[in-house]
Amino acid sequence: MIIKAIRLNISTREGEFGFAFSFDRNLTIIRGSNSSGKSTVFNSILYAFGMEELVGGKNQASLPYALKDYFEFEGEKVFVEKSEILLEVENRVGDIVTFRRSITDEQKSPKLVEVLNGPYLTEGVSTLSTFKYLHDGGGAQYDEGFHTYLESFLGFKLPFVAGANGRQVKLYLQAVFAAVAVEQKRGWTDYIANIPHYGIRDVRVKVVELLLGLDVFELASLRSELNNEAVEIDGSWNDSYKELFREVRSLNVRVDVAGLPVRVASTIDFSKVSVGIQSDGARISLVEYIAKLREKYKALELQIEIPKNDNSLETVAALSEQGAELSRLVSLYESALSTLAVHKSSLSLNKQLVIQANEELISNKSSQKLQKFGALLGLSLSKEQCPTCHQHVDDSLTASGELISKMDVQTNIEYLESQLNMLRRQQDGINVLIRNCEMDVQNTQSAIVNVKSILSSLRKDVASGNVNSRALVKQQIFIEEEIVKLQRFDDLFGEIINIFKELSNRLKVNQERRTSLPKIHYSEDDGRVLDLFEKMFRANVGEFDYHSAPVRDIEIDFDSLLPFLKRLELRVVRDAVEGAELAVHHYQAGKSRNNIAADSSASDFVRLIWSYLLAIYQTSTHSTVNANHPGILLFDEPGQHSMATKSQRALFQMLSGDPKLQSIVAASFDDSEPVFKESTEELQFKLIQLNEKSITRF
Template sequence: MRLRGIKLRIETSQGEFGFQYEFSRGLTVIRGSNSSGKSTLFNCLMYGLGMEELIGGKGEKVLPYAVKEFFVQGETKIMVDTSEVFIELENSRAQSVTLRRAIRDSVRQPKLVEVFDGAHLTAGVELGTPKPTFLFDPGSAQKQEGFFQFLEGFIGYQLPQVPTTSGGMAKLYLQTIFAALAVEQKRGWTDYIANAPFFGIRDVRIRVTEFLLGLSVFERQAKRAKLDAEAVLIDSDWRKAYDTLRQAATANGIVIEGLSTTPTSTFDPTTVLLVKSDGKLKTSLADQVSLLRAEHSLLGEKAEAYGKASGAEAIQELEAASSELQHLSVLHERATTNLTLQKAALEDLRVLFAETSEDLERNKTALKLRNLGAQMELTVAVDHCPTCHQEVDDTLLLGIVSGPQMDLNTNIEYLDSQRRMLQNQINGALEEIHQSEIALTEVATRLAKTHDYRNSLRGDVSNGAVESRAIVRRQIQIELELSNLQAFNAQADALMVTFGEVADRLAANQLDRRALPRDVYSQADLSRISLFEKNFRSNASSFGYESADIKDIRISLDSLTPILAELELREIRTKVQTSLTADSSASDFVRLIWSYLLALYQTSSTRGFEGHHPGLLLMDEPGQHSMRSISQHALLQLLSGQAGLQSIVAASFDENESVFKEATAGLDYKLIQWEGKVIRPLAT
């Protein structure tokens, strides 16, 4: 992508003001003093591209007051009525568009970006009917009407999905890519890829580097993310089927045995047992159906002989029912008491688990603080008093308990094992409670049925009925129970098929997961990273980096940033440091950032290693910390010599003509500069 030109138009009561400039396809140097409006031009450029988040916020509030409130011309203070910025872009397919975005306007909001076809600024193409797009609202990076979605397509990108800090996936938003393409003056030179907006992307700097270098990691991440999503769905489907079976089983007083609560790829339906339980005895469904049918048949025989039965036989049946009722009442009371005790024990286990977890975290925190103190060489962190030099006990319980005490590491291991044991006990208690609830339900059902049967027998005896209502009631109950068991059995058979299908899906998922490469980067990726490392070291040498031996610098495979002896090369920020060889002076750290950003393009543009760099670099005041002019010359020379790279550098060159001439001597570049302020009447 190329930036062809920029125009700021400000309407006032005294006419139109602003500026308009065109950029070179190679190196463009914007020269201006620190108060002339150089950063105003740079910030307007970022604002027109919708990338003002890189300079500190969203909307027109990031821009100076001179473009939205008032500016001074000579001795006159001129108020801004309306203002807008135009940006002309060209992509690799030679398509040109002109963007228009309002800064101050009574009608058009700053979230609106109008897209016009054609080169309005450089070729004078008339503005036709705009395509309206929107910024920052939900969907601006996904919907067709969103500006970032438009810009992504215009550049030719198809941005990948990347992991987020919340465990999901999100698009690698275009603003994060531009953090490696555009460096603003205030905070941009504080990190290799600074000011990337926060979108909850995990390790965003690494993801941006991987994308620009064209590493294949995103394909594997996409496959792994797809498998992870499938695994979540598999787990959900299994648990849903399990919960359905468990609810139906509980309603029928049935216990499930041999079925895992979590998905398994080796599911065998013949190992699953569905049994009736009264808390003591367990009966298979087939046996339970046989028993119920036998009872129903026996009741039929009793019904036929009932009219001929003597009163003594009826009373004997009533006494037997009453005895059974008393027995079931005792069982019900015991089951209720047992369930109550189990729930109380579960609550005690949960309290112990919470206390153990709290103690474990306290000990881990104490150990962390001690280790940090040891790294800072604090004597108290190595169990010695800094005043009297006597030994200090490594415990949180000094003076509370007597006798031998465990040190922090041993205590952490002990508490961790205790917590795992308590968690297992809690899981076992939950299962026992579930079994007890099923048994209690079964006893309560039998108690209710026997109670109804006894009451019906009493009616039969008192009325001298020829046909027993008790027998009829019990037969109806048996028929209803048989119907429920048959329905449950059919439902269970269907769910066993579902479990088998889910198990097959899990097996396929695990097979595909094992087929994924174990290493983060493929051999092709490692070759790209190696080339990136060579380009980085070469750049650092060209820029005069001196804080460490350049040949010892490596690109870390963990962070994709420069390291020396496994320490990331950064700026020296304190006078006390543990390893001078692993740090860089302030100006040297800026040289590292130059080297890093330029190496991203160099690697991405190498034949056979093509990546996704758009061929654009924007730098505001790269000569930080009184950078030597020879280093600035080396930077501009490398930028101007990169075929296919458009670089725009805004700098004051210490407001010194000799520094400017030395930094740009012999270079092919386009110069943009002005006298006074950058905002002036557009007519001139």
């Protein structure tokens, strides 16, 4: 990306004011005193890109009052009636557009950006204009959004990354710009300061990974895809499992499905999955049970076909038999209800025990952390010794003086974890018992209804002296209905089992793909890129005359992607002084690292920021790396904290020496002509020299 030109238009009653500058394709220095408006020009560039959040705030709130309220000209206040920013930009394939964005305008919102197709500022050419919006819902996702357009224009394809809430969030362009544009007030306080987080985990790390072109996003995207697929498979399995047992509960018999787990698995032997019916105290197959029902139906048919002259005695006997059956069923129903209540009570108690055990586990783990931290700090209490009276303090769950075996915190944690596992297994078992009891209750209810119906028919038979028993016919009807239900369930079971097979196979493929992914966060290619990044950073640190630590001891930590000092560990040396302990901190060789920022002077830390941002660009554009840096750096007052002229010259020399990099630097050079000359002598750059104020009359 190349920024070609910028123009500020301010309309007032006294005439037209503003500024207009064009920029070099390599290094441009905007020079002026501390109150001349360098930052105004710099912030106007960010505003035209819709990146004013890097300065602080959105829309006009981020800009100085001179662009929206009033400014001083020849000792008089001039009030702003209307103002706008125009910025001409060229992308990597040579397309040129001009962005026009209002600052103060009664007719136009600052959330609206006009995109002029062509070099409107440098050549006065514009063939077509379109309007885009920003800082509103969808501005970075919909085609009408300005940041969606800008992302496409600059050739970016921003990834989705993990958000703080676990959902996938887009890595917005504003976060990326924080690594290429550093404003003056807070920009030099961190390696990538003022970066908007947007609820993104480790957003700075994600930006560096993107600009370095690491494979981590593709791997993360694939992992996320596989995770989402696994969740979808699990959900589909649960839905099918619930559908299966809804059908089971609709039957009038005790049905169990053997060999089918509650949770989806990739190692299920479906040849062992079967449906069984509890009949006369034994488990038989569904086919066998249907055959028994057909035999019972035929037996009833034979009873109906036998000629009878007087069936009153048989009917009375049947009445007695069905009455006894009804009593038995009512007793079973009451027993099933009682058992169900007991199991539900057990489940409720189990859940309470799980909550209590979990709370105790959290408490013990917290105590263990405090104990470990105390040990690191050398606290007496961590060694089971009272810091006041120096008496022994038991690391125990029981009161002092009790003659019983005691458990320390670690043992108790292990005990509680095993208890939780046991309670959760019990919970699964109780849920199965509850489901079986609910089926028993439902089946017994249906059986009671059927028996009552048969009893009613038998009583009518006795009263009417009917030769052809209504009760036998009604029993046949019930059997027919049950056979139809069981056959429909058999067909459905076959369909659902096919669904289960497909889900199990999908999970197997998912797990195989997951296993083939790299076990570490970065691939081998990423490791080579990060090694190059470390070398570039270390070389830059040496060029900028860093003094706070030996350059050879500086390295990039692959977890945080920040500079650290290697072989340095913060240790604590303790000396007994009149019964107390004296803590003395010093550095000693070890495995852990210290953030180099904490051990650098203010000016040296700024040198580290220069080195870091330049190393990102240098690595991204290296011949062996195919990455995503836009090829531009914007620095506002990089010479912070009385920076040595030698270091500033090294920075400008590095910026001007790379023909692929456009850099725009706003600097005052301590308002010193000698400092400016020494910093830039014999370097190739374009100078924009501001007068007393950047805003002038056109």
